[in-house]
């Protein structure tokens with residue numbers, strides 16, 4: 308088990324996290340692009356489409372759009388995290404300056420906040 312005390316990532320770990328972020332950036336870009344190509348407007352006046360399946364189609368489009376927005380938001384965080392690498396501030400919480408910790412960064416390399424600040428933000 309990882310100790311609850313966050314330790315500063317080593318250089319090797321930082322390299323690993325930077326690669327993770329770059330991979331994630333590529334995956335998110337591909338996913339958003341692919342999803343945009345699927346996002347065709349729902350044909351509302353197609354007689355062959357029943358009412359129920361039309362509602363299904365609209366709901367599905369809404370879900371895809373919500374998903375896409377979440378991916379865009381995550382991509383923006385990935386970019387912000389990569390910028391912090393350039394400034395050598397990666398791995399420090401943007402709110403309190405505490406070390407975020409390798410285990411958390413490995414799970415979500417785009418994390419900008421430590422666990423305490425993140426949960427405080429989510430409660431708001």
Ligand SMILES: [Zn+2]
Nearest residue numbers: 400403421424
């Ligand atoms: Zn913090």
